[in-house]
Amino acid sequence: MGDPRDPLQPGERAPDFALPAVNREGSVGLADLSGRPFLIGLFRGLHCPFCRRQVMRLAEMQPALHAKGVETVAVINTPLARARLYFGYRPLPLVLLADPECRTHHAFGVPRAAFLPEGSAEPPAWPGRTSAAQFEAARINPEGLLPQPMQPMAANPVLNARDGFALEEDDEAIFAAHGTQLVGHYLVDAAGVIAWTHIEAREGPHRLCYFPDAVEISAAADGLRG
Numbered sequence: 001m002g003d004p005r006d007p008l009q010p011g012e013r014a015p016d017f018a019l020p021a022v023n024r025e026g027s028v029g030l031a032d033l034s035g036r037p038f039l040i041g042l043f044r045g046l047h048c049p050f051c052r053r054q055v056m057r058l059a060e061m062q063p064a065l066h067a068k069g070v071e072t073v074a075v076i077n078t079p080l081a082r083a084r085l086y087f088g089y090r091p092l093p094l095v096l097l098a099d100p101e102c103r104t105h106h107a108f109g110v111p112r113a114a115f116l117p118e119g120s121a122e123p124p125a126w127p128g129r130t131s132a133a134q135f136e137a138a139r140i141n142p143e144g145l146l147p148q149p150m151q152p153m154a155a156n157p158v159l160n161a162r163d164g165f166a167l168e169e170d171d172e173a174i175f176a177a178h179g180t181q182l183v184g185h186y187l188v189d190a191a192g193v194i195a196w197t198h199i200e201a202r203e204g205p206h207r208l209c210y211f212p213d214a215v216e217i218s219a220a221a222d223g224l225r226g
Contacts, residue, residue, distance in 0.1 A: 007108065007109040007110060008108050008199060009197060013192055013193055014192050014193070015107035016029065019099050020098050021096065024095075027203055033052065033073070036069065037127075037190050039058070039070055039071070040074075041054065041074045042183060044178065045175065046075050046078045046165075048084070048209070049160050054183075060096055061214055062094045062215060065217070070221045070224070073094065073095040073097065074092075074096050074102050076096065076097070076099070077178050078171070079170050080100075080176070081157070104179065110181070110182055113127040113182065114131055115132055118210075127205075129181050130205065133203075138151060138206045140208055142211075146158060152160060152205065152224065182199065182200045183200040184199050185212055187224070194226055196220040197214045206225065
């Protein structure tokens with residue numbers, strides 16, 4: 001169950017990848033980013049309102065990171081045409097890439113939650129062998145966005161309704177195929193070596209949708225100069 005590898009750690013080399021760009025022509029990959037540090041955020045699809053917000057926050061950080069010599073990249077688990085339609089109305093300065101199969105997430109070792117069969121006697125272990133009861137008991141309220149702490153899956157429609165966001169067929173398909181994918185942030189140095197990581201919900205499902213803030217990301221970028 002779950003992904004076969006652990007998340008890549010500082011000191012390991014970033015994996016090779018190349019993905020179609022949402023907000024420019026052609027594709028962008030590791031080879032195009034080499035020689036300069038970059039922060040890459042690997043997100044769920046547009047169906048996730050928390051991920052949509054974090055992509056926007058990374059875009060807001062892009063000028064400050066650029067001033068530190070760091071490129072900013074966001075990978076969204078959404079088909080290219082759908083992502084281009086959505087972000088065509090929300091232009092972003094960062095490099096935005098589409099990965100509908102989560103191949104880059106897997107290459108970096110970002111986990112996904114997987115559930116034990118009902119009635120299993122195996123002890124749950126988040127995230128690769130979680131139980132339905134463990135997941136259902138989780139309550140989240142990142143940044144106080146919700147009126148009260150809510151079960152993670154119940155929180156999504158609340159925020160989507162607030163945003164006026166209606167899932168389209170592509171979003172429903174991605175949610176069905178990759179809805180339990182977690183999110184990862186990696187800072188990669190100019191030599192292609194990972195310098196810092198943040199994996200969503202390492203502590204358990206009660207930390208779902210909590211992502212690094214500007215202070216944490218900025219401190220990690222400053223650490224590249226140390």
